[in-house]
Amino acid sequence: MSLLTLKALGGGYSEVDIIHGIDLDVRAGEIVTIAGTNGAGKSTLVKALLGLLPRVHGDVILDGQSITALQAEDRFYAGLAYVPQVANVFQSLTVRENLLVVRGVKNITSRIDEVLQAFPALIEKLSQRAGNLSGGERQQLAFARALMPAPRLMILDEPTAALAPALVEKVFSLVADLPARGVAVLMVEQRARQALEISQRGYILDQGRCVLSGEASALLSDSRMTQLYLGTH
Ligand SMILES: Nc1ncnc2c1ncn2[C@@H]1O[C@H](COP(=O)(O)OP(=O)(O)OP(=O)(O)O)[C@@H](O)[C@H]1O
Numbered sequence: 203m204s205l206l207t208l209k210a211l212g213g214g215y216s217e218v219d220i221i222h223g224i225d226l227d228v229r230a231g232e233i234v235t236i237a238g239t240n241g242a243g244k245s246t247l248v249k250a251l252l253g254l255l256p257r258v259h260g261d262v263i264l265d266g267q268s269i270t271a272l273q274a275e276d277r278f279y280a281g282l283a284y285v286p287q288v289a290n291v292f293q294s295l296t297v298r299e300n301l302l303v304v305r306g307v308k309n310i311t312s313r314i315d316e317v318l319q320a321f322p323a324l325i326e327k328l329s330q331r332a333g334n335l336s337g338g339e340r341q342q343l344a345f346a347r348a349l350m351p352a353p354r355l356m357i358l359d360e361p362t363a364a365l366a367p368a369l370v371e372k373v374f375s376l377v378a379d380l381p382a383r384g385v386a387v388l389m390v391e392q393r394a395r396q397a398l399e400i401s402q403r404g405y406i407l408d409q410g411r412c413v414l415s416g417e418a419s420a421l422l423s424d425s426r427m428t429q430l431y432l433g434t435h
Protein backbone atom coordinates (compact mmCIF):
# COMPACT_ATOMS: atom_id res chain seq x y z
CA MET A 203 0.00 0.00 0.00
CA SER A 204 1.07 3.55 -0.61
CA LEU A 205 2.47 5.52 2.27
CA LEU A 206 1.53 8.86 0.71
CA THR A 207 -1.02 9.44 -2.05
CA LEU A 208 -1.89 12.74 -3.69
CA LYS A 209 -5.17 12.78 -5.60
CA ALA A 210 -5.89 15.60 -8.05
CA LEU A 211 -3.95 18.03 -5.89
CA GLY A 212 -4.19 21.62 -7.06
CA GLY A 213 -3.93 25.09 -5.62
CA GLY A 214 -2.01 28.32 -5.37
CA TYR A 215 -1.05 31.40 -3.40
CA SER A 216 -4.01 33.52 -4.52
CA GLU A 217 -7.07 32.88 -6.68
CA VAL A 218 -4.87 31.55 -9.53
CA ASP A 219 -3.90 27.87 -9.39
CA ILE A 220 -0.15 27.19 -9.73
CA ILE A 221 -0.39 23.38 -9.62
CA HIS A 222 -3.11 21.39 -11.33
CA GLY A 223 -4.47 17.86 -10.89
CA ILE A 224 -1.35 16.22 -9.43
CA ASP A 225 -1.65 12.47 -8.78
CA LEU A 226 1.39 11.02 -7.04
CA ASP A 227 2.28 8.27 -4.65
CA VAL A 228 5.19 7.18 -2.48
CA ARG A 229 5.38 3.63 -1.16
CA ALA A 230 7.17 2.56 2.01
CA GLY A 231 10.89 2.15 1.40
CA GLU A 232 10.91 4.24 -1.77
CA ILE A 233 12.85 7.29 -2.88
CA VAL A 234 10.75 9.33 -5.31
CA THR A 235 12.06 12.37 -7.19
CA ILE A 236 10.11 15.38 -8.42
CA ALA A 237 11.98 17.21 -11.17
CA GLY A 238 11.20 20.01 -13.62
CA THR A 239 12.42 23.41 -14.74
CA ASN A 240 12.56 26.54 -12.56
CA GLY A 241 9.08 27.76 -11.74
CA ALA A 242 7.43 24.44 -12.71
CA GLY A 243 5.66 24.31 -9.32
CA LYS A 244 7.80 21.75 -7.49
CA SER A 245 8.11 23.71 -4.22
CA THR A 246 4.45 24.70 -4.48
CA LEU A 247 3.47 21.01 -4.73
CA VAL A 248 5.51 20.20 -1.63
CA LYS A 249 3.90 23.11 0.27
CA ALA A 250 0.46 21.94 -0.86
CA LEU A 251 0.93 18.43 0.51
CA LEU A 252 2.39 19.74 3.76
CA GLY A 253 -0.56 22.07 4.39
CA LEU A 254 1.56 25.21 3.86
CA LEU A 255 -0.19 26.58 0.77
CA PRO A 256 -2.96 29.16 1.29
CA ARG A 257 -5.41 27.44 -1.08
CA VAL A 258 -5.47 23.73 -1.92
CA HIS A 259 -7.99 21.32 -3.45
CA GLY A 260 -7.77 17.56 -3.96
CA ASP A 261 -6.75 14.98 -1.39
CA VAL A 262 -3.63 14.08 0.61
CA ILE A 263 -3.70 10.54 2.03
CA LEU A 264 -1.17 9.16 4.49
CA ASP A 265 -1.31 5.44 5.27
CA GLY A 266 -4.83 5.19 3.90
CA GLN A 267 -6.18 8.11 5.96
CA SER A 268 -7.01 11.50 4.49
CA ILE A 269 -4.91 14.22 6.15
CA THR A 270 -6.28 16.97 3.91
CA ALA A 271 -8.11 18.62 6.80
CA LEU A 272 -5.06 18.61 9.11
CA GLN A 273 -2.97 21.70 9.85
CA ALA A 274 0.73 21.56 8.91
CA GLU A 275 1.68 20.97 12.56
CA ASP A 276 -0.52 17.88 12.76
CA ARG A 277 0.87 16.51 9.48
CA PHE A 278 4.30 16.75 11.14
CA TYR A 279 3.03 14.73 14.11
CA ALA A 280 1.48 12.23 11.68
CA GLY A 281 4.98 11.44 10.35
CA LEU A 282 5.83 13.91 7.57
CA ALA A 283 9.24 15.57 7.96
CA TYR A 284 10.17 18.55 5.79
CA VAL A 285 13.60 19.95 4.98
CA PRO A 286 13.05 23.24 3.15
CA GLN A 287 15.60 24.49 0.66
CA VAL A 288 16.68 27.45 2.78
CA ALA A 289 16.44 28.38 6.46
CA ASN A 290 16.41 24.74 7.54
CA VAL A 291 18.42 25.22 10.77
CA PHE A 292 18.52 27.93 13.48
CA GLN A 293 21.76 29.77 12.69
CA SER A 294 22.21 31.37 16.13
CA LEU A 295 21.69 28.13 18.07
CA THR A 296 24.38 25.50 18.56
CA VAL A 297 24.19 22.13 16.84
CA ARG A 298 23.01 20.53 20.08
CA GLU A 299 20.39 23.23 20.71
CA ASN A 300 19.09 22.78 17.16
CA LEU A 301 18.43 19.14 17.98
CA LEU A 302 17.03 19.86 21.46
CA VAL A 303 14.33 22.23 20.17
CA VAL A 304 12.72 19.68 17.85
CA ARG A 305 9.20 19.23 19.20
CA GLY A 306 7.38 16.03 19.98
CA VAL A 307 10.42 13.82 20.65
CA LYS A 308 10.44 11.48 23.66
CA ASN A 309 13.72 10.77 25.53
CA ILE A 310 15.30 13.53 23.50
CA THR A 311 18.90 13.21 24.73
CA SER A 312 19.14 9.52 23.90
CA ARG A 313 17.38 10.16 20.56
CA ILE A 314 20.06 12.80 19.77
CA ASP A 315 22.80 10.20 20.40
CA GLU A 316 20.97 7.70 18.21
CA VAL A 317 20.45 10.12 15.31
CA LEU A 318 24.03 11.43 15.46
CA GLN A 319 25.41 7.95 14.80
CA ALA A 320 24.54 8.63 11.18
CA PHE A 321 26.28 12.03 11.24
CA PRO A 322 29.60 11.55 13.07
CA ALA A 323 30.94 14.88 11.75
CA LEU A 324 28.34 16.69 13.84
CA ILE A 325 29.39 15.03 17.10
CA GLU A 326 32.56 17.13 17.20
CA LYS A 327 30.57 20.30 16.50
CA LEU A 328 27.82 19.96 19.09
CA SER A 329 28.61 23.25 20.81
CA GLN A 330 29.33 25.21 17.63
CA ARG A 331 26.73 27.65 16.29
CA ALA A 332 24.91 26.29 13.26
CA GLY A 333 25.63 29.57 11.43
CA ASN A 334 29.35 28.71 11.51
CA LEU A 335 28.98 25.24 9.98
CA SER A 336 30.02 24.52 6.41
CA GLY A 337 27.23 24.08 3.85
CA GLY A 338 27.55 20.30 3.96
CA GLU A 339 27.58 20.19 7.76
CA ARG A 340 24.53 22.45 7.89
CA GLN A 341 22.67 20.15 5.50
CA GLN A 342 23.58 17.17 7.72
CA LEU A 343 22.19 19.07 10.71
CA ALA A 344 18.97 19.80 8.80
CA PHE A 345 18.64 16.07 8.05
CA ALA A 346 19.41 15.15 11.67
CA ARG A 347 16.71 17.59 12.89
CA ALA A 348 14.19 16.12 10.46
CA LEU A 349 15.01 12.56 11.61
CA MET A 350 14.61 13.32 15.34
CA PRO A 351 10.89 12.44 15.56
CA ALA A 352 11.45 9.20 13.53
CA PRO A 353 9.29 10.34 10.57
CA ARG A 354 7.89 7.89 8.04
CA LEU A 355 8.45 10.20 5.10
CA MET A 356 11.13 12.86 4.55
CA ILE A 357 10.24 15.58 2.10
CA LEU A 358 13.35 17.31 0.79
CA ASP A 359 13.25 20.48 -1.31
CA GLU A 360 16.47 20.71 -3.34
CA PRO A 361 18.79 19.21 -0.72
CA THR A 362 21.90 19.79 -2.85
CA ALA A 363 21.06 23.25 -4.24
CA ALA A 364 23.39 25.42 -2.17
CA LEU A 365 26.24 22.92 -1.97
CA ALA A 366 29.69 22.82 -3.53
CA PRO A 367 29.95 19.98 -6.09
CA ALA A 368 32.17 17.93 -3.77
CA LEU A 369 29.39 17.80 -1.17
CA VAL A 370 26.61 16.87 -3.56
CA GLU A 371 27.61 13.18 -3.63
CA LYS A 372 27.74 13.14 0.15
CA VAL A 373 24.20 14.48 0.45
CA PHE A 374 22.86 12.05 -2.16
CA SER A 375 24.43 9.19 -0.21
CA LEU A 376 22.76 10.44 3.00
CA VAL A 377 19.43 10.42 1.12
CA ALA A 378 20.10 6.97 -0.33
CA ASP A 379 20.60 5.59 3.21
CA LEU A 380 17.23 6.81 4.53
CA PRO A 381 15.02 3.89 3.38
CA ALA A 382 17.25 1.47 5.33
CA ARG A 383 16.32 3.50 8.43
CA GLY A 384 12.63 3.01 7.69
CA VAL A 385 12.20 6.48 6.17
CA ALA A 386 10.77 6.90 2.66
CA VAL A 387 11.80 9.99 0.69
CA LEU A 388 10.04 12.45 -1.61
CA MET A 389 12.70 14.75 -3.02
CA VAL A 390 12.61 17.79 -5.28
CA GLU A 391 15.88 18.05 -7.20
CA GLN A 392 17.37 20.18 -9.97
CA ARG A 393 20.08 17.56 -10.41
CA ALA A 394 17.49 15.25 -11.92
CA ARG A 395 19.88 12.64 -13.26
CA GLN A 396 21.72 12.09 -9.99
CA ALA A 397 18.45 12.15 -8.05
CA LEU A 398 16.82 9.58 -10.34
CA GLU A 399 19.87 7.35 -10.06
CA ILE A 400 19.10 6.81 -6.35
CA SER A 401 15.29 6.83 -6.80
CA GLN A 402 12.79 4.10 -7.64
CA ARG A 403 10.42 6.47 -9.45
CA GLY A 404 10.08 10.04 -10.62
CA TYR A 405 7.53 12.69 -11.59
CA ILE A 406 8.34 15.51 -14.01
CA LEU A 407 6.43 18.76 -13.61
CA ASP A 408 5.99 21.46 -16.21
CA GLN A 409 3.84 24.56 -15.70
CA GLY A 410 2.20 23.04 -12.66
CA ARG A 411 1.21 19.77 -14.32
CA CYS A 412 2.78 16.33 -14.24
CA VAL A 413 3.97 15.74 -17.82
CA LEU A 414 5.89 12.50 -17.34
CA SER A 415 6.20 9.90 -14.58
CA GLY A 416 7.40 6.37 -14.11
CA GLU A 417 10.25 4.13 -13.05
CA ALA A 418 13.47 6.10 -12.55
CA SER A 419 15.36 3.83 -14.95
CA ALA A 420 12.76 4.41 -17.69
CA LEU A 421 12.85 8.19 -17.18
CA LEU A 422 16.65 8.21 -17.36
CA SER A 423 16.53 6.65 -20.81
CA ASP A 424 13.45 8.56 -22.09
CA SER A 425 14.42 10.87 -24.93
CA ARG A 426 11.93 13.56 -23.82
CA MET A 427 13.66 13.65 -20.44
CA THR A 428 17.10 13.75 -21.95
CA GLN A 429 16.35 16.81 -24.03
CA LEU A 430 14.23 18.75 -21.59
CA TYR A 431 15.40 18.07 -18.10
CA LEU A 432 18.60 16.08 -17.94
CA GLY A 433 20.71 18.03 -20.44
CA THR A 434 21.75 16.37 -23.67
CA HIS A 435 25.41 15.81 -22.87
N1 LIG B 1 4.86 32.82 -2.22
C1 LIG B 1 4.44 32.92 -3.49
N2 LIG B 1 3.46 33.79 -3.83
C2 LIG B 1 3.01 33.88 -5.11
N3 LIG B 1 3.48 33.14 -6.12
C3 LIG B 1 4.46 32.26 -5.85
C4 LIG B 1 4.99 32.10 -4.53
N4 LIG B 1 5.95 31.15 -4.57
C5 LIG B 1 6.04 30.75 -5.85
N5 LIG B 1 5.14 31.40 -6.62
C6 LIG B 1 4.92 31.20 -8.06
O1 LIG B 1 4.56 29.85 -8.30
C7 LIG B 1 5.20 29.34 -9.46
C8 LIG B 1 5.90 28.05 -9.14
O2 LIG B 1 6.91 28.33 -8.19
P1 LIG B 1 7.67 27.18 -7.40
O3 LIG B 1 8.48 27.85 -6.36
O4 LIG B 1 6.71 26.15 -6.97
O5 LIG B 1 8.59 26.58 -8.56
P2 LIG B 1 9.75 25.50 -8.48
O6 LIG B 1 9.43 24.44 -9.48
O7 LIG B 1 9.97 25.08 -7.08
O8 LIG B 1 10.99 26.34 -9.04
P3 LIG B 1 12.56 26.31 -8.61
O9 LIG B 1 13.16 25.17 -9.37
O10 LIG B 1 13.06 27.61 -9.16
O11 LIG B 1 12.66 26.19 -7.13
C9 LIG B 1 6.12 30.45 -9.96
O12 LIG B 1 5.50 31.07 -11.05
C10 LIG B 1 6.22 31.40 -8.80
O13 LIG B 1 6.36 32.72 -9.24
Ligand SMILES: [Mg+2]
Pocket residue numbers: 244245246
Ligand atom coordinates in the same frame (compact mmCIF):
# COMPACT_ATOMS: atom_id res chain seq x y z
MG1 LIG C 1 11.57 25.30 -5.73
